[in-house]
Amino acid sequence: MSEILRRFIASLRGLGLGARLLIVFLMNWTTVVMDDYRVPSQSSLSLLSEVRVPLAILSLLMLAHSVSSLRVWNSMRSLAKLLERFAPVPVLGAVFLGAGVFVVPMLTQVVPPERRWLLAPLGGLGTFGQVFTSGVVFALFVGASFVIADVLLLRLIDRITDDPFGRQRAVNRLKIVVLWVFGVYFACCLVLAYNAMLDTSPAVTHQSEAVGVTKRSLKIGIVSYEVWWLNFRSWTKPGRSEYIIAHGDRDGYLAREVWEGMPLIVHVRPGMLGLQWVVAARIDRTMLLERLVREVPTAAAPRKDLITAYLAEARWSDALRQTREYQELYPADRGFVETVSRSIPAGWKPS
């Protein structure tokens, strides 16, 4: 056991394959941490969320490097050499097969009908090429691009430095820097996770309003990412706004459905370490209905929904007041009024 631990620590210090796999795994975990344990912030924590994308790319590059320098390749040296020597051939083959699906029907139209038998073998190739137009070639190329980019990067470093010992020193320093960067990032995420996961305090609700959403996206060639931030009015600092990552599943609405002034009920927990974190920022349906009834008093559906909401919240006097107003507007709907009357406790008297 201690031998395994010793080897693991050595692997971690040397940034070996195990350490890199762990980093990729932790990067995935931090995405969940950032999305689930949202600490409202004005600037500092947003940096942490933004930095995860370049760090994720770096972690994948490091993993690709480990894979490309595995010892197993030594036993397959001849195959690796062959692949390296003829690298463009399989790549071009995949590209042509992918493009073939598009080109073969075009060729069919150019070739006169009496000579179309010449294209029969291409039909088979076209079917084969269907596989290459799917996500298979995409995933294969992305993975291979990471590995080749890594190999080429190392060779570039190899060529621009003459002193092998100096190079080794530089590589070691770089490894330390990388370890520190990831270490600090994971430590911050760990603090956030510890703050939220061990928090047993009940959630407190605060009324707020959405200010809007901000989309941060980046697209460089084949790499792209998108983060939506929900801005809402702060209940701690009046007149200012704070933001959290928008989380459709938790909050119950999509980021694109947010509008300025949308009433929110923010469920907040105090956090084990005193860092308040948002469990959910849901739409305040009752407030929304109240506004609607105020502006469109003749609308029956929202008023009925509002009365139902009041009844659910045991706000009997509000429910009764709204029912009276509804009755005046729609006297024919006696059924609803009777249902409301039955829902109010028998012993209750308006104060």
Next chain:
Amino acid sequence: MTRTAWNIRLLIALVIMISYLWGYNRVAGMDERFFIQSPGGFRALLLYLTGDYAAAGRAYADLLRPTIVTSAPTRPNERDALVDGLLATALRHAQEGEIGQSIRTMHRILWLGSPFGGSSASFFEIMTFTGDLINAPSRDRRSALLATTCAYLQQRDPGYGCAAQTYAKEAIGRGELVPESYVTLSILLSDAGDFVESRAALSKALAIDPKHPNALVWVAIQAGRQHDVLAEHRYLWAAWTATSHDPVVGEALQRLLTKLGDEYGLKKLARDRTTEGSRSLRE
């Protein structure tokens, strides 16, 4: 220690892979009407991708001639007919020099959203028209109109296509149909997912003209898409008045009032329609 040999083949493989992935990304979101499987279709696609919209549109239009088309024509549905009718109207207005009217008609197509209807013929016609507008000398360029036709192309080639936002901003800068251009810009920003900026652009349009029909209709549509019923109700009523009782707005308002169960509102709408009907008869 010997230096490791630099392998140019790996570099070539990497370049090919990245180019392929970039190309795949570039065409993945495009409308299927861009892909006509014939040498002519391939040429038209290349012309489009290189930004020569006029030539691309003409090349695509040539392919639609019955002798060349091999696939069976699809039967147009109600939405296709609506889009084709509006596009024909917009083009006619543009040719008659009624640019403002043409833009306002284009807006009606743009705010229909996905799924985008219309026939291939009208689609390629707009592509050609856009190319011709782009090719005009910059001082004579109708940027406000160009922004709308570019927006139409961009909806069918999201993330790429011609620079519609640039043309809309150019029109605003030149003072050319400013409220309309703000509406176009708002539609473009909304398509791009910048909803806050989209609403800000609309606010600017409404600040210039608070009763601008298209701005009011678009703000109501946007509010409806965001489930902001209050704003949708407010702006649909405002648009109903501003558009002089446009039947399309009337239908949208009726749908909303029915959803809200507002019998009083529905009666008012019916009264407005009756008054409008009797006025039309008198005229």
